[in-house]
Amino acid sequence: MTHNELKELALKVRENIVRLSTDGGCFTGASLSCADLFVFLYSRFLSVSPENLEDPNRDYLFLSKGHDVPALYGLFAEIGFIEKSRLDNHLKTSDSIYWHPNTKIPGVEFHSGSLGHLPSVAMGVALDCKWKNQTNKVVVVTGDGELNEGSVWEAALVAAAYKLDNLIWIVDRNYFQANVATEELIPLNSIKEKFETFGWNAVDVDGHDFEKLDDTFSTLPLGNKKPTIVVAHTVRGKGLPSIERRADRWFCNFTHEEVNALLEELHENKMAELNSETLVVR
């Protein structure tokens, strides 16, 4: 896929996220920040597809910041993991499309929602892959706010101790956690330096620039006896200037009119006028 094709796919994923942001809503802002990352990973980096989901040699992606699942499902619906019509089942008990990932959805490797869990789960998988001399990659995606959790730092210590050099931890560094800016609450900078002192390979990248993502992910020092962390710098709400970088637009439950206006906004028309409730917490 060319970079332009990736951009087109990312636009479709964003449309799906916006469509999920009504009738109960979802974590719109956080999902938009990692939409480009998921598009990149599943299109260019990971060897995983609807055809090899049972293959132990597939690459794994564990989504630890579970509230970003609209970005994952929004992509899965576009690349054949799930029928696109299933997104219409959002929040219906007849299906399993709810605010956090679960393994009833093909392509979801493990459920999440409670933060700070999947780094260690991914480490168990990575260790087993190494024991079996497999060369597949194991990716775990966390948020930046998620790094408040102590279990994350346990995992960082242990992964380095066990030299899990097939493990790639991606931080969706959007500088917000729920309705607060990370640096105003529990400052995290510099994540790269923190992990370097923990014995990791660490690299910063623009999480919205496919060219730079290509450069970074094609040159990761995998297999050098260290786990690798990629701090992907992103913008919460990316693609919708009316909610970009807004602390009060984490969880969004828009009216149908607002959704239509936001879909137009995605296509670079005028900013949507939003009156629905802000600072929603779920």
Place this chain on the structure above:
Amino acid sequence: MNYEQSITELALADERYVIMTAENRALIRNIPNNPLLVNRFIDTGITEQTMIGMAAGLALRGRVPIVHALAAFLTMRAFEFIRTDVGIANLPVKLTGFIPGFLSDGNGPTHQAIEDVSIMRGIPGMHVFAPADEEDMLLMLPEIWHSKAPSYTRANLIKPLYQHDKNFTIGKSEVVAEGTTVTFLTYGMLFNQVFEARQLLEQQGLSVGLVNMRCLKPVDEEVILKVARESDLIVTVEDHFKIGGLFSIVAEVLLNHQQLANVQSLSLNERWFKPGRLADVLGNEGFTPEKIAVQTMNMLETRQHVNTLTTSTH
């Protein structure tokens, strides 16, 4: 045979088994030096949560992790990881809790796992085992480890007083003796104390039953209902808080089956126990054979008294 020999035999025969610890090697001290097993031994350091998360990841890949830590930290420090990663996914992760209940003797309340049965059995699909002594544990372990269910086992290295029924089945208790006056239901390290208490009471001419509740979940409902029908008094004896342990289990079973019974509890009621050497702890808390027997006699006398009062008012 001991725990370590048992786990070694199992793991050598089946490479799915992985032996993990959060830096507690008391039960598996030679495994790291076994060249055949060192590649399936993982010590994550003092990180109970990460150990459980990794165990879940290994189980996703078809492994069966047997994980070790002090019972208090395993079941409580890592509780949400057990519930969320092992429980929700129903993965075959085998938890072994070291020094549960009174076995934490001199450590103090930080190390007292006396709510472990309560919180572990609250997880859907989780099995809970509490062998009476080392021999009981060793005869139970193969079935526990071969089962597909996640489970929690209270490790118990106490030497046996009684030769146990070798036919252990998950979901079944061990009826040691039947009795019509009083029947003890107990589990874990208190089994020996209750075994001797029963002998003291039998010497007084009472008909005393004893059941080893080695499997607390799934629990042997049939035996509880039978004892409730055939014995005038049931006494549950446990090194656990009164809330959530065997006393609660018995109450739940009786309520579910709408059966009445006179049930009394010897347990830790809303309190941690005073730390010390194990024998002193048992004496101080009232769990020596003599003290169990005396408390039981008092229960029976009170009951007799109540019965007399009830009869005289008719």
